[in-house]
Amino acid sequence: MTQIAEKSAKLATSAPAASLAPEMLSHLAMVTHDAEATTDFYTRIMRMPLVAAVMHERIPSTREIMPYLHLFFRMQDGSTIAFFEGNGLPVREAPPHPMYDIFNHVALEVSTVEQVDEWKAWVESNGIDVLGPVDHTIIYSIYFFDPNGIRLEITTPLTPDWNDRPDEAHEVVSAWLRTKHEALSSGADVKDALYRLVVGEEQARSK
Numbered sequence: 001m002t003q004i005a006e007k008s009a010k011l012a013t014s015a016p017a018a019s020l021a022p023e024m025l026s027h028l029a030m031v032t033h034d035a036e037a038t039t040d041f042y043t044r045i046m047r048m049p050l051v052a053a054v055m056h057e058r059i060p061s062t063r064e065i066m067p068y069l070h071l072f073f074r075m076q077d078g079s080t081i082a083f084f085e086g087n088g089l090p091v092r093e094a095p096p097h098p099m100y101d102i103f104n105h106v107a108l109e110v111s112t113v114e115q116v117d118e119w120k121a122w123v124e125s126n127g128i129d130v131l132g133p134v135d136h137t138i139i140y141s142i143y144f145f146d147p148n149g150i151r152l153e154i155t156t157p158l159t160p161d162w163n164d165r166p167d168e169a170h171e172v173v174s175a176w177l178r179t180k181h182e183a184l185s186s187g188a189d190v191k192d193a194l195y196r197l198v199v200g201e202e203q204a205r206s207k
């Protein structure tokens with residue numbers, strides 16, 4: 001077992017009782033500049049009812065006067081996606097690399113591949129571009145954006161153990177971190193080292 005895998009295993013065994021692990025997603029909260037479009041999108045297109053909304057007059061931590069609205073849209077398991085609309089907030093600057101917009105996303109699960117396909121047709125029928133379906137071997141997904149520019153994924157598992165492979169996961173993370181740290185400490189090109197790790201030396205040589 002590698003040092004990092006050992007550390008991970010130690011962390012897992014020294015973790016608090018499993019009963020104290022989080023049980024579900026309560027809410028994922030983000031800023032919106034358009035509560036109206038957001039409410040229409042999540043209630044009508046995403047079929048997630050508006051189940052809670054509150055207003056406050058100031059930002060709790062800084063005490064700055066900033067009337068804001070806090071909205072919650074609920075999924076079937078009770079978890080919610082939430083938004084805050086303030087007023088006069090500048091638009092967020094574009095990220096420094098496209099990877100942020102490509103990989104930052106919220107994935108929502110449905111039961112079957114057929115349902116993912118139905119979602120694609122439904123979202124497209126509302127004039128929204130959809131990427132996919134993409135067969136990731138373990139999950140099957142489509143991708144599109146909400147009115148706030150948040151990338152959403154509708155996905156379904158293709159294998160029941162897709163999120164229950166801890167040994168493999170620790171090994172993958174361990175290999176990644178070991179390669180990264182070795183490259184860093186030897187002054188090698190980290191990106192190249194990671195590329196070689198992912199594709200294998202043979203394929204890397206024929207690049």
Ligand SMILES: [Fe+2]
Binds near residue numbers: 105107153
């Ligand atoms: Fe995803």
